[in-house]
Amino acid sequence: MAAEKGEKGAAAKEVAGERMVTLESSDGEEFHMSEAAAQLSTLLRHVIEGGGIDNGIPLPKVAARTLEKVIMYCEKHAKAAAKSDSDPSAAAGSSSDNTAAASEDLEKWDRKLVNGLSQDALFDLIVAADYLVIDGLLDATCRKVADMMKGKTPDEIRKIFNILNDFTKEEEEEMRREYAWAFDD
């Protein structure tokens, strides 16, 4: 057991039987997350496997407020995965209702997470999920932005996202002419 710990590096410590990793946000704040949760991030997974992270993993690109949300997401999803793995009836394949309900609950949780964010925080989370390579989180956050665009006119989109229109009238017409048909389906 000690030899196993040594291989993975001191940053993967055990707390109450669960291996933890230490992360440091861009503003120097320390966070702990279970190794199981960290596995959801392809980047962190590789860093942990690489070893040599004695004093924790610095994440200069991720602010504390954002890292907090990332960890929330990963812990939630890691727990859900562990639960469905250890569920004997799931193995037997007889509780498709339970697994469907569980994944629906998880989706609801994800939506609640992204709905509660300011636009500022949402985009920070998108960038973090992209950087840390957490597919599910990137998916959920991007979908939220796509939802914000749903059924909106260009002008409404500009207002929501504070975008300046840098098309001249002529350029806009040309764009519509040249590409609009390609979007018909």
Next chain:
Amino acid sequence: MAIGQAEAKKGFLATSLSFSNCRSSTRILGRKRVAVSPARGSRSPHSPVRTLRKQRSTRLHIDDTISLLESLPQDVLIKVLCKVSHSDLRQLLVVSKPVSEATIVARELHFAFATPSAKAVFRDHGCGEEEDSPGAPKQHRVAESRLRGKNLASIAVNLSAAFESLLSEV
């Protein structure tokens, strides 16, 4: 004079010359255009007003605020737009030039074109693709059947040429 103008063109604000949506006036201070706007009324708590941060893009415009959406790295913006429906993509096409570019790429990825390896945006995966394969993303839509049997690698990067070849098969 010519030098000053050329430098102004490279400046932050000089790129955005059409202020069709802008209710504020602009003034030229030195080489840069600086927007002077009336004091804004109350903004919603979720408005993306944020003063310029140096780690984000230089897309500056009115009020020195930036658009968070446009500040996303282009590959991330494309990933976002891959989640957008086709009818919504049409609207995005004319929102602004950077968004338009990303929209076109997102649409291209939907149609499962072969991605040119030279471009950085295609470094990992296109819309809906998870594996490392260099090939086209998975096709999900029956409407794309006209592309089957076609040598995707031969489809040109040139967008209009590519779309035109599609048209001629209809």
